[in-house]
Amino acid sequence: MRFLKSLFKDKLAASSLVVILAVIIIGVFAPVFAPHDPLEVNISKKYAGSSWEYLLGTDQLGRCVLSRLIYGIRPSILWVMAALMLSVLIGAVLGFIAGYFKGKVDALIMRVCDIMLSFPGYVMPIAFVGIFGVGLENILIAFIIMKWAWFTRVIRTSVMQYTELEYIQFAKAAGVNHFKIIRRHLIPVTLADIAVISSSSVCSMILQISGFSFLGLGVQAPAPEWGMMLNEARSVMFTRPELMLAPGIAIITVVFAFNFLSDSLQTIFDPKLMKSKKIRTEKVEA
Template identity: 40%
Template structure:
């Protein structure tokens, strides 16, 4: 028996069969959770529709947005003009299709500028603290002390009314939102053990910020950025309605509302369809932003 036992080879730990565990990426898990949210999918569908509309605008618009035909002014919706015409005989459907380009462009570009500037200032304030944090935080407090639309009007008044200046104004008023968000995130992340270890081995601050702190702060930026695009579209429309944004004949939805408000009883379709375009676009981004928040925030998961 002793000889038989001695001839049996020992079972090494690495030879023991172990069930393989498939590691799921956090982003794949977030997408899986996002797909389960029906309202979020509706929002994504609406946003995708308007993005595609903006991309193929020259191909599907039945008329040029600036074509005028005074003999066709204020025509009711029909087979020739699905959304009717305005006071200059311009096709409203074509102007709304081209207007999607302007609204989405302002939304994406202004929010991108806000994210870049706000993230930079917020990370610097949260990581270095002390007097740097005090100065940057007080600047954020000053900007947030003013109602956003009034501050945007003030900025455009100084720079001059135009679509580009409206974009700059919208970007400026949204900087504190991302700055304070990143500052609070950095204050919690920089106390983690891996940040302490990175400092202990002599890693440069710039490398720590770019390779460790910023990647761990992307989730709240994505959620807030999506919601901020909806806000930017509303603010762009508000500035256009007040004559501080896009100028004629640019087919910006807020400007279209402003030009048609005098004919709301005579030709209600001139106000109805641009207003619906604004409402649907903002609704889409809000639904998608809520879905991203639920998918990326661990506290929202069961």
């Protein structure tokens, strides 16, 4: 309750959360919100302007732009978030093991992470696509393989910091089961750090998925996806700029919402940042 109260005090954070939740709900229930079949082709109505039947007009094949935008939430946002959660889950398990038990286990996990993190961000997905072929599934698998190591390292650092606290050391000395200590004491205090890094990472993953689809390496036609919609509208970007504006604004809006939410979460969970923010606010009001 205290967390929600602090979150909704920040109007920008509250607005960002509302936007994210609205996008997720619309994506999950896309058949309910979409006015038309996103794959329905009607050449006689190609490049139709905005109307009551087609609020955002139609594309080069007469398909409803709004319907494709709504269905595009699934690969652009929902599947990205699913891949992110799996990456965080793998990273959290290994990060807790490395940060808590330390020693040889920590050294082994960290060496594997060093190997994975030595690859540049875009090399792994492109190599994976080159080996297994284009498609959203292969891009998401590449993201999971690439991202878990970064989450493992960050979560490990957080866990190592908390394991030095006196009550954790006392629990160890008292002979409390290790996994009980992790479940009862470490997981609750590290959830804040995990939430912050997850909300900030989803932005880069959304942009990367859209970028790969724009290049033709991600979602394949005729399936709707925001990056691919931008690619399809390239040829008419000067005569029909609205076809690029719709998916472009959607990507920017969602990425901004996640960024603002991430900044607010960091402020809420860090007392020092919260205090400095209050001081700045008081100075402005004065």
